[in-house]
Amino acid sequence: MINKRNIFIFLYLIVIVMTFYSLENHSPVDFNKAVKLYKENDYEKALDIFKNLYINHYDNFNINYNMGCCYFKLQEYGRARFHFERALKFKPFDSDLFHNLKATYNKISNSPSDYEFIIMNKRIIYFFPIQVLIGIIITLFVFIIIFAILLLKGINFRLFLILIAISFFFVITFTSLFFIQYFDYNKKVCVVIEDEANIYLSPDDENAILKSISEGTKGKIVNETSQYYRVKFENNLNGWINKEDVISNESL
Amino acid sequence: MLAYFGYSKEPEVTVSISSSEVSVNESFQVTIEISGEANASLSTDFDSFDPHIILNYSGRSSSYVMDFSGTTSATTTYTLTGIITKEGDYTIGPFTITVGSKKYKTESATIKVIKGSKSNHTTNTTNIKSNVYSNAGNGMYLIYLNTSKTTVYENEYFDISVDFYVADDFQFRNYKALKLPDIAWIENLEDKNKRANKVALNGRYYYHYQVEKKRIYIPKAGEYDIKPATINFDGYDPNSFFFSAKPYSLQTKSKHIKVLPLPKNTTGIPTDIVGHFTFKSKISSEKITTQDSATLKIELSGEGNFQNIDNLSYTVDSALESYTPKSNIITKNKLHKTKVWEILLIPNKVGTYNVTVNDFCYFDIVKKKYIVLKGKKFSLTVKKGVVKNKDGSITILNDIDNVTDTETYTSIGYIKLSKGRKNFNVYRNSLIVVVALYSLLILSLLILVLMKFIYYFRLQNSSVLAKNTAFRKLQKELNSFEKKTRQKNININEIVAGLSKSIEKYFINKFTMDSIEFTTTNIEPLLNKLVKHEYLQQVKDIMIQLDMVRFGGIDIDTKKLKELINRINSVIKKIDLAG
Numbered sequence: 001m002i003n004k005r006n007i008f009i010f011l012y013l014i015v016i017v018m019t020f021y022s023l024e025n026h027s028p029v030d031f032n033k034a035v036k037l038y039k040e041n042d043y044e045k046a047l048d049i050f051k052n053l054y055i056n057h058y059d060n061f062n063i064n065y066n067m068g069c070c071y072f073k074l075q076e077y078g079r080a081r082f083h084f085e086r087a088l089k090f091k092p093f094d095s096d097l098f099h100n101l102k103a104t105y106n107k108i109s110n111s112p113s114d115y116e117f118i119i120m121n122k123r124i125i126y127f128f129p130i131q132v133l134i135g136i137i138i139t140l141f142v143f144i145i146i147f148a149i150l151l152l153k154g155i156n157f158r159l160f161l162i163l164i165a166i167s168f169f170f171v172i173t174f175t176s177l178f179f180i181q182y183f184d185y186n187k188k189v190c191v192v193i194e195d196e197a198n199i200y201l202s203p204d205d206e207n208a209i210l211k212s213i214s215e216g217t218k219g220k221i222v223n224e225t226s227q228y229y230r231v232k233f234e235n236n237l238n239g240w241i242n243k244e245d246v247i248s249n250e251s252l
Numbered sequence: 253m254l255a256y257f258g259y260s261k262e263p264e265v266t267v268s269i270s271s272s273e274v275s276v277n278e279s280f281q282v283t284i285e286i287s288g289e290a291n292a293s294l295s296t297d298f299d300s301f302d303p304h305i306i307l308n309y310s311g312r313s314s315s316y317v318m319d320f321s322g323t324t325s326a327t328t329t330y331t332l333t334g335i336i337t338k339e340g341d342y343t344i345g346p347f348t349i350t351v352g353s354k355k356y357k358t359e360s361a362t363i364k365v366i367k368g369s370k371s372n373h374t375t376n377t378t379n380i381k382s383n384v385y386s387n388a389g390n391g392m393y394l395i396y397l398n399t400s401k402t403t404v405y406e407n408e409y410f411d412i413s414v415d416f417y418v419a420d421d422f423q424f425r426n427y428k429a430l431k432l433p434d435i436a437w438i439e440n441l442e443d444k445n446k447r448a449n450k451v452a453l454n455g456r457y458y459y460h461y462q463v464e465k466k467r468i469y470i471p472k473a474g475e476y477d478i479k480p481a482t483i484n485f486d487g488y489d490p491n492s493f494f495f496s497a498k499p500y501s502l503q504t505k506s507k508h509i510k511v512l513p514l515p516k517n518t519t520g521i522p523t524d525i526v527g528h529f530t531f532k533s534k535i536s537s538e539k540i541t542t543q544d545s546a547t548l549k550i551e552l553s554g555e556g557n558f559q560n561i562d563n564l565s566y567t568v569d570s571a572l573e574s575y576t577p578k579s580n581i582i583t584k585n586k587l588h589k590t591k592v593w594e595i596l597l598i599p600n601k602v603g604t605y606n607v608t609v610n611d612f613c614y615f616d617i618v619k620k621k622y623i624v625l626k627g628k629k630f631s632l633t634v635k636k637g638v639v640k641n642k643d644g645s646i647t648i649l650n651d652i653d654n655v656t657d658t659e660t661y662t663s664i665g666y667i668k669l670s671k672g673r674k675n676f677n678v679y680r681n682s683l684i685v686v687v688a689l690y691s692l693l694i695l696s697l698l699i700l701v702l703m704k705f706i707y708y709f710r711l712q713n714s715s716v717l718a719k720n721t722a723f724r725k726l727q728k729e730l731n732s733f734e735k736k737t738r739q740k741n742i743n744i745n746e747i748v749a750g751l752s753k754s755i756e757k758y759f760i761n762k763f764t765m766d767s768i769e770f771t772t773t774n775i776e777p778l779l780n781k782l783v784k785h786e787y788l789q790q791v792k793d794i795m796i797q798l799d800m801v802r803f804g805g806i807d808i809d810t811k812k813l814k815e816l817i818n819r820i821n822s823v824i825k826k827i828d829l830a831g
Binding site: 137 | 663669671672675679686689690692696700
């Protein structure tokens with residue numbers, strides 16, 4: 001009886017979890033049009049359709065990848081980098097994406113191999129897709145419940161205590177991994193999209209310019225005003241940059 | 253003399269020929285135009301030209317034109333008709349123009365004369381039957397629908413043209429083109445830059461306009477009609493007294509085309525290609541290194557249904573990477589075409605590889621049979637590549653793995669062809685799930701702890717309750733035993749056993765002891781810490797007495813039983829009061 005009940009609870013939780021993950025839309029007309037436009041080298045129009053899909057909740061691997069390709073063809077390498085690295089969060093082991101990222105890094109930097117650590121980093125963080133991670137956590141929780149019940153019943157107290165401890169250990173580990181993914185996914189980052197962008201001492205373009213940086217440089221947003229971001233860049237440079245010179249999660 | 257525009261007073265002289273290529277004895281027209289002068293005269297001696305060139309005056313006209321500034325300028329036009337009696341390349345001109353006392357010379361024009369009637373011009377045909385042409389204005393205007401063939405095979409080409417012959421002035425209004433079969437593949441052959449040329453038909457000179465010319469391919473066997481074309485124009489009315497204009501509408505005859513199915517193909521190579529072709533292939537280099545690439549070039553030339561030929565068949569060793577061939581069509585004179593395929597071959601490793609261009613089969617319209625053009629086999633040898641270093645040494649490369657990232661990663665791959673799933677804040681929802689799970693776990697633990705506490709608390713309370721009510725319960729039981737002693741049929745053993753159990757129960761509840769059975773030997777060690785010694789001895793005596801009745805076989809009467817009950821009551825009362 002108890003086993004049946006547990007199975008029922010487990011299945012019910014799975015159904016609840018899966019309702020958070022949407023099903024595929026069954027009207028791909030616009031997308032096919034965009035693919036056709038891309039084949040005809042009309043990248044701008046194809047990009048408009050992809051952007052529209054992105055805004056309509058298609059923030060996934062395929063759309064980000066395709067937007068990156070369009071921007072690459074339009075020689076906007078900063079935006080291409082932003083979208084390819086965003087796509088990396090969904091499928092970090094995709095070989096096409098790996099190739100495209102390397103091509104983009106070649107365009108924005110003289111030493112593209114320095115950026116390989118970004119790909120490795122994302123592959124470690126996103127090794128488990130989010131759905132798999134949540135599934136593992138839920139499963140481990142169910143095991144903990146089952147072991148606890150059996151423990152309370154007094155059946156082989158020591159064994160189930162050890163099993164509970166092990167399960168807890170893995171739950172904590174996977175939960176930590178989940179939070180690492182969560183914070184990385186929601187991290188506010190930006191990439192420079194202008195050929196040359198200035199970094200200022202304060203959020204005012206009449207103030208002193210600390211440095212000029214080139215297209216494709218990425219940074220972490222620390223603070224913001226209405227028109228400026230305070231950014232910490234890859235080369236440990238801290239300063240304010242005009243929002244129009246960068247692309248960020250928010251600007252999308 | 254150079255032609256120029258503007259307000260200069262010098263005349264502008266241009267010379268033009270109706271066609272740059274004619275047949276022997278085919279007539280052509282030379283037009284000399286002098287702009288800016290109404291009184292210019294042509295003073296050229298035609299005898300100074302090549303003796304094979306025969307030129308005659310056709311006419312002279314003058315006109316006045318006002319330009320945008322209001323300045324009026326005059327133009328004189330001389331028209332000459334000529335024939336050339338021998339094939340070759342000839343120069344006509346320069347012509348000398350006299351204006352007053354000044355002389356001007358035009359540039360020369362070149363013309364090519366070919367043998368027979370191979371040119372694209374309509375040749376002199378004096379034996380044309382009037383029922384083949386549609387005519388108007390007493391034969392002043394003729395229209396003719398010409399087809400090169402009326403019986404063809406599937407996909408075999410045939411040419412069709414609409415020729416309009418004009419003996420006098422006309423003003424074009426509109427043209428309704430030929431109605432061709434819907435399934436036909438049509439190639440336009442009209443030369444829009446071509447001027448009308450002069451031809452002689454039935455003893456009269458006409459200007460010949462080729463209104464339409466097409467090459468048609470019909471892919472399916474059957475019989476088809478080509479509906480006639482119609483030309484509407486205003487022309488000279490020969491019956492009018494004042495040479496007035498009259499609207500005319502001329503329609504060609506229609507044509508019936510029969511398309512036959514292709515004969516059975518016994519070559520073993522399926523094909524739907526019809527025409528006449530030549531075929532060649534070559535490879536850029538048969539010996540390359542791992543750094544290099546080779547190009548396989550396949551060329552197909554001839555006349556036929558190129559539109560049905562996408563790719564030619566070739567086989568490449570699996571160790572070679574071949575890239576989608578790019579193909580170009582080079583057209584010579586709209587009829588003869590050459591299609592070229594270039595396939596890029598890139599080796600992955602050292603070795604010798606086969607590249608085979610397969611046979612090409614088509615149906616020859618001249619020989620009326622299937623022809624197989626043999627393909628070619630190439631052997632591509634790939635050796636180790638070398639790189640010259642700055643210090644003069646060389647590095648031998650084994651495979652393309654040694655190519656640097658910068659060289660490999662220059663362009664991106666193709667886009668993804670599916671849309672993927674919607675992403676309704678996956679991470680936020682996942683966070684809710686995780687938090688919910690942990691909350692559930694913590695809540696469960698709290699509930700568990702709470703329940704344990706409550707149970708323990710209740711357990712504690714029930715012990716106190718039992719302790720406080722122990723003597724009262726005992727008294728009740730003693731009263732019930734006493735009542736039983738007044739009954740007629742009393743069971744002394746039952747009452748004695750019940751008394752033992754009641755005493756045990758009292759001590760268990762009073763002192764929260766584990767349930768045990770008192771015996772004469774264990775009662776003292778069990779109770780000596782809980783009960784005073786004097787009471788303990790009394791309890792022991794009572795238990796001994798009870799055991800003797802139960803197990804010792806000693807009888808006890810009702811009176812003594814009652815006394816025993818009273819004694820138990822008073823001893824226990826004293827123990828209970830002592831606490």
